[in-house]
Amino acid sequence: MEDQRKFPRVNEKCQISYRVLEKNRFFKDPIHQYTVNISGGGICFSSDEAMKPNTLVSLELKSEGFPYAILALARVVWCQRTLTTYEVGAAFWWVGWKDNDA
Numbered sequence: 001m002e003d004q005r006k007f008p009r010v011n012e013k014c015q016i017s018y019r020v021l022e023k024n025r026f027f028k029d030p031i032h033q034y035t036v037n038i039s040g041g042g043i044c045f046s047s048d049e050a051m052k053p054n055t056l057v058s059l060e061l062k063s064e065g066f067p068y069a070i071l072a073l074a075r076v077v078w079c080q081r082t083l084t085t086y087e088v089g090a091a092f093w094w095v096g097w098k099d100n101d102a
Helices: none
Strands: 015-020 031-038 042-047 056-062 070-081 086-097
Touching: 015 042, 042 056, 042 070, 056 086
Parallel strands: none
Antiparallel strands: 015 031, 015 056, 031 042, 042 086, 056 070, 070 086
């Protein structure tokens, strides 16, 4: 089967914090997890909860390769159960830096 992805995946494990952008959940503490993989168009990350497609999430990614945290808004495209957690695939809507000097 031919890979139809527009961007190559990088299987780097980065620490992320995310918040679901829903009125009753946004102001709760962020949830801390790790990426499964990441690309120029989106991200796959672990989650202890299932997420419905089209759910909006705010993300903060920390990687040893970057001196500043990366911020992103993303839309959940798919969610799949694994043995112990869920894997969530989300497409980026916006990406930026946490620090204006970046």
